[in-house]
Every structure is written in C-alpha cells, then in structure tokens.
Amino acid sequence: MRLFRQFARLTAAAAFLAASSAPALVHPHVFAEARLDVVVNPDRTVKSLRHLWRFDDLFSSTVLMEFDKNGDLQLDDAELQDVADTVYSSLAEYKYFQIVTLDGKDVEMQPPPKLIASFEGEQLIILFESTPKQPLTLAGKVDFGVYDPTFYTAIDFTEDDNMSVVALPADCKRSVIRPDPDEAIAQNQSTLTDAFFNDPTGTDMSKIFATKLELTCQASG
Known part of the structure; x- marks a missing residue:
C-alpha cells in the first residue's frame, strides 16, 4: 500500500497488513470527515468541485510528528507546504479520490493545481479544488x-448537507446516495473477486461503495 506511506513510517506496517489481509479483514486505517461543494456556472456547466477533508486525531498527530522538522510541536508554513506536496503526489494516481459520472459514464477531472494543508486544533485539514477536463x-x-x-x-x-451544490438549476433534483456495503457486495458478487479487495492500487469497482451526490436534471436543449 503506497497511499500516504510518506506521511509516517508508523502507518506503513498497518497499510501493508490491510493490503495483504483476507477480504473480510480489509478496513480503513485513516479517517476523515469531508465536505464537497459543487459549483455550477450560469450556463449549467460545472465550474469546480471544492473539497475539504478533516482527518482524525491519530493520523493528524502522526503527520505532525513526521513533518515537524524543527521539533517545536507545530507545523510552520514550510512544513505545511511539505505536507500538501506529499499528499498531492501521493493521491495523483488515485485521481484525488474523486468519482464523477454522467449517466453512468466516467467524467475525467483535471488534477487540482495545488492542495492546501492546515491544522485546526489537533486535526489536519486538506483543501483543494478541481475542474472537469471537458465542459x-x-x-x-x-x-x-x-x-x-x-x-x-x-x-x-457525516451529514447530507456536507455534499452541496452552489447555484443548482431549478429543474435539477439533488439527493445523497449512501450505498449499503453488504447490499453493494451482494449485487456485484460476480465482479468482486479476492483480487479486488487485495489489490493495493484499487479498482474502478470501488465506486459502488462511494457515498454520492446525485443530481438528476432535465436534458438541455
């Protein structure tokens, strides 16, 4: 498991175990509360996706210890930039965890120009904004x-309101879909193999487990 391995050597062993365990034992080791704001242009095109991730205390403290080069128990601007750069490079191959589809077909997103890292209290905050590659x-x-x-x-x-739309057209219906993992596995049993669960690089099938903001709109024109 390569994701976030540069953050802390302490989590590398846990990541390896997660990647090599049986499917029933696979589970997250890092937790983040998120907010997603979809910003819409007046012409109904999506302007951008604005992301905010607030990481759990344990992971945040590990990041602090790993990147606190001067040992003052806080991260200065240069150290925070190092965190942001590390996250940016680590998530590139995972498309920054973004899943966007139009009528079931994948929509390619531009890599965000940068990530911003900060600390609020004892929690690491990551912010970034991305745009669709094509309108x-x-x-x-x-x-x-x-x-x-x-x-x-x-x-x-944690709340449906944490997935929001700025300037949602009047003819669009917004809903938040939270798939039940057991139901998702049962419905996709034929395509979910041991390799799916044990592949540390992930697979496209992971989108069936994602909490989604779904917008259903009238056809344009």
Whole structure:
C-alpha cells in the first residue's frame, strides 16, 4: 500500500497488513470527515468541485510528528507546504479520490493545481479544488463521489448537507446516495473477486461503495 506511506513510517506496517489481509479483514486505517461543494456556472456547466477533508486525531498527530522538522510541536508554513506536496503526489494516481459520472459514464477531472494543508486544533485539514477536463453540463444524471479505491482511507460525509451544490438549476433534483456495503457486495458478487479487495492500487469497482451526490436534471436543449 503506497497511499500516504510518506506521511509516517508508523502507518506503513498497518497499510501493508490491510493490503495483504483476507477480504473480510480489509478496513480503513485513516479517517476523515469531508465536505464537497459543487459549483455550477450560469450556463449549467460545472465550474469546480471544492473539497475539504478533516482527518482524525491519530493520523493528524502522526503527520505532525513526521513533518515537524524543527521539533517545536507545530507545523510552520514550510512544513505545511511539505505536507500538501506529499499528499498531492501521493493521491495523483488515485485521481484525488474523486468519482464523477454522467449517466453512468466516467467524467475525467483535471488534477487540482495545488492542495492546501492546515491544522485546526489537533486535526489536519486538506483543501483543494478541481475542474472537469471537458465542459460538464448538468443534464441527465450526474454523480459526484469521494472514495479511496484502496480501502485504506475512509472519507465520510457525516451529514447530507456536507455534499452541496452552489447555484443548482431549478429543474435539477439533488439527493445523497449512501450505498449499503453488504447490499453493494451482494449485487456485484460476480465482479468482486479476492483480487479486488487485495489489490493495493484499487479498482474502478470501488465506486459502488462511494457515498454520492446525485443530481438528476432535465436534458438541455
């Protein structure tokens, strides 16, 4: 498991165990509460996705200890930039945990230009903004999700209001879909193999477990 391994050597062993365990034992080792804001242009195209992730105290303290180069028990601007750069490079191959689909087909997103890292109290905060690679018009069913395909990090939207839309068109219906993991496995049993659960690089099938913001809109034109 390579994800976040640069953050702390202490979590590397746990990551390896997660990747090599039987499917029933696979579970997250890092937890984050998230917020997602989808910003819509006046012409109904998606302007950007704004992400905020607030990590759990244990992981945050591990990051603090790993990146506190001067040992003053806090992260200065340079150290926070080091954190942001590490997260940015670590998540690139996972598309920054973003899952976007239009009528069931994947929508490619541009890599965010940068990530911002900060600490509030004892928790690490990561913020970034991304845009669709091609214009994405709200028509039909558009889904937005955030999910780690390796199962190592749990990104949790604790309230439905934490997945919001700025300037939602009047003809669009917004809903938050929270798949039941047991039902998702049962419905996709034929495609979920041991390799799916044990592959540390993740697979596209992970999207079936993601909490999604679903927008159902009238066809344009």
